Amino acid sequence: MATQLTGTTDLTTLGHRIRHFRAAAGLTLDALGSRIGVAPSQLSLIENGKREPRVSTLQAIANALGVSLSHLLDEQPPSTRAALEIELARAQAGSLYASLGLPSIKPGRSMPTEALEAVVGLHRELSRRASEAIATPEEARRANTELRETMRERDNYLPEIEELAEERVRASGHRAGALTHREVSIMAEQLGFSLIYADDLPHSARSVTDLENGRIYLPPASIPGGHGLRSMALQAMAHRLLGHERPGSYAEFLHQRLEINYFAAACLMPRDAAVGFLRTAKGDRELAVEDFRDAFGVTHEAASLRLTNLATSHLDIRMHFLRVGGDGALYKGYENDGIPLPADVTGAIEGQFVCRNWSARSAFTRTNRTTELYQYTDTPAGTYWCATQTGHTSADHFSITVGVPFDEAKWFRGRETTTRAVSTCPDENCCRRPTGALAERWASQSWPSARLHAHILSPLPSGTFPGVDDSEVYEFLESHSAQ
Template identity: 55%
Template sequence: MGRRLRHLRKERDLTLAQVAEQSGVAASQLSLLENGKREAKLSTLQRIARVYGATLDDLTAPVPSRRAQLEIELEHYMNSPLARAKGLPTVRISPRMSMDVLEALVGLHHELARDAAERVATPEEARRANAQLRDEMRARDNYYGELEAEAAKLLKRVGYVSGPLSQHLIGEMTEHLGFSLYHASDLPHSTRSVTDLKNMRIYLPATLGDHDPKSVLLQALGHHILGHTPPTNYGDFLRQRVETNYFAAALMMPEEPAVRFLREAKGRRELAAEDLRDNFAVSYEAACHRFTNFATQHLDIQVHFQRVHESGVIYKAYENDGVMFPKDNLGAIEGQPVCRYWTSRQVFDVADKFNAFDQYTDTPTGTFWCSARVDRAGASGAFSTSIGVPYRDSKWFRGRDTKEHSVSKCPDESCCRRAPAGLTQRWSAYAWPSARTHAHLLAALPPGTFPGVDDAEVYQFLDSRSGEKES
C-alpha cells in the first residue's frame, strides 16, 4: 500500500509537506506509511484519500505505472524466502533510484528465482534430502505436536466427535477454509491435485486410481493451512510433503481417539494395525504410518515401518528401534534392496493374502517381530507394507504367537546379495542378462517450482478452467 500511496502523491505532483498540510497527517507519518514501516488506520486513509480526490478502492488498486510496479516487485523479491536463504542484501528504494537500476535489480532477482524454480533435482539430491529428513523424524520419534494441534483445531471447528472422518465433514472443512471443489478429467498428468489460490478452487481428478480421494483433498488443504510457500530446494519440497501427509492423517485418525483406541488395545495385548485401519476406515498403509506417529510418543514402543515393492526395493521406510536398514553412501534407504529373509519380502510368497503375515527375524542388531500385508498399486505392481518392533515389545501385539521365524545376516553379502560360490563358478562367465533400466534413477526430475510437475501444463490447465462453475 505504501507504494500505491507514493504513486498517487507523485501522480498529483504533491510533496509530503503539502499532503500533510491538507490532510492533517504529519509528514513524518506519511513517510512511514509510504515506506511500509507503519500500518494505516482507516480514518487516516480516508483523510489522505480526500486530499487525492480518490476512494479507498483507489488506494488499494493495482499501481499502473511501470516504476511503481518495479518498486513493488523489487521489494517483494528482496523480502522473499529465497533472498533470505541466499543472504542477499536489501537496498533502499528511493525516488532518486534510476529506472535502469530498478530494471536491472528486478531482472537479476527474477533470474535468480527462475533458476531456483527450474533447479534440477537429481536422484543424489533427493536421496540426500530424504536422509536428512529421516534423521529429523527419528529425533522427534516421528511425532509432530504442532501438526496435531492444527488438525485438532480444524476438527473442532467442524464438530468432529469420533469414528471415521465423514465426507460431509470434509466438505465443511473445505467450505470453512473458503475453497470450492472441482473434479477434472484433464488434470495435468504429473499432479494429484491442483489448487487455484486466485479463485480459491481445488481441482481433483475425476478418478483417483490408487490414491485415497479424502487424503488427496486433505493434503491440498494442508498446504494452505500450514502456510506453505513454493519450495526453495528439494529438502523443502520433501518436508512439505511429509507435513501435509501427516496433517491429512491427523484429520482422518485424530490423535485423542486414536491414542485412546491404541492404549486400550495395548492393555489387552492386542495391538494390530489392521484394527486401526478398520476403526477409522483408512488404508492399511495409512494406519501403519499413523501407528509410527504414536508408538513411541504415547505407547513407549520403538518401531520401524517399510513399504517395499515386489522387486524387493524399499520405497518408504522409518525406524527408531535399532533395526539395520540397507543404506547407500549418502545415508538414503529408499531405492535399496531389502533382505529377502525379512518379513517385508517373505510376505510376497505367502498364499494367504487376506490375513496379516507375522514373523520373527534374527538380525545382526537383534530379533524383531514384524507384521506385513500385500496390496496392488495398479500398474506399479504389488507392495508390502509392514511394521515391526524389537522382540521385547512383541508381547503387546496380536500375532506374537507366530511360528514363522527367519534369520538375516545382511549387510553381510553372503546372506542374500552374493550368489553361492558353486553357482558363481558355473555361470559367471556365461550369463549376460538384459537389465530393465529404471529411467527415473538416471534422469533428473522435470524442471519446475515443484519437482516433477510441469509448471506450463498446470498454468494452461488453470487458465482453461478460469470460467468454470463448481462441480
C-alpha cells in the same frame, strides 16, 4: 563412573597419541602402568581406543610421559603412520566395508607403511566409486536422508501439527468414526475453498488449488472407500493452514510434502481418538494395523504410517515401517528401534534392497497373500517381530511392514507366530552372494538379459514444484476460471 572427557576427543586418535609418546619415552605398557598405578591391560584398552580414561588418569599419563595434558589431547594424529591406521579403522567400521563380508585388517608393526598406504588407498577409491554412483540425485537423496533423521529424532511425532489437525477436525463437527467427505468439505469451506472434481486435471498434479477463485480441484475417482480423495483435499488445505510459501529448494519441497501428509493423516485418524483406540488395543494385547485401518476407514499403508507417529510418544513403543517393491527395493522407511535398514554411503535408504529373509520380501513368496505375514527375524541388531501385508498397483506389487523389537511383540496380535528367519545383512553372504557351488556351476554358463528400470535414467524432477508441468496447470486454471 569415569569422568567424561570434554569436547569431542576421538578415542582412537587419543590412543595413538598415548602410544606414540610412550614409545618416544622408551616405556613399555608395564613400565608406564607401574608409574601411574594402572594395570597394563587397562592401558592397552585405552591405547586401542576401546576405553575412555578418567581425566585424572590422562593427567597422570601426561606427567609420566613429560607432555602437557592439552598436547596429549590434541586432535591431530601423532604421525603419518598413525593417521593411516586411524583412517583404515574408520573405513573398516563403516557400512560400505561391512557389506563386503570381509575380515578387518589390524596393521601391526611388521606391516610396511607402503602396504598400509595401498590398503587405505583402496578404501578411498571404494568410497569414491560408491559416491559417484549416486551423484546425480545427490541433493534430493541427502535432503531426504536429513529429513528422515530429523523425524527419527522426534520419534516421527509433530505435536504442533497434531494440535492444528485436532482443532480443524473439531471445527468441522466431527465427533467419532471415520472422517466423512462432507466433513472434509466443511473444513475446506471454513478456509474459503470449495472442492471441485475435474476429469481433466493435469496428469502431473494430484490436485490444483486456485487461490484467486477459492477452489481445490481433485480427480473424480480415487482409492476405493474415498480415502485418497479425502487425503488429497486435506493435503491441499494443509499448505494454506501451515503458511507454506513456494519452496526455494528441493529440501524445502520435501519438508512441505512431509508436513501436508502428516496433517492429512492426523485429520483422518485424529490423535485423541486414535490414541484411545490404540491404548485399548495395547491393554488387550491386540494391537493390529488392520483393526486400526478399519476403525478409521483408511488404507493399510496410511494406518501403518500413522501408527509410527503415535506409538513412541503415546504408547511407549519403538518401531519401524517399510514400503518395499516387488523387486525388493525399499521405497519408504522409518525406524527408531535400531533395525539396520540398508543405506548407501550418504545414508539414503530409498532404492536400497532389503534382505531377502525379512518378512517385507518373504511375504511375496506366499501363496495366500490375503492375510498378514507375522515373522520373527534375528538380525545383527537383535530380534524383531514384523507384520507384513502385500498389495499391488497397476505397475507393481508392494509390501507394507510394521515391526518392533522382540520385547515389544507382546502387545501385538500375531506374536504367537512360529515363523522365524535369520538375517546377517549387510554381509552379502547372507542373501546377495551366490554360494561357491552355484557360482562355480553357473558363472561362465549364464547370460541374463537385465531389466532396465526407467527411473534409473530419469532426471531429477525440476520446477518450482518438482515434476509439475506449469504450462499444463496454468492452461487448466485458465479454462476453468470462467466456469
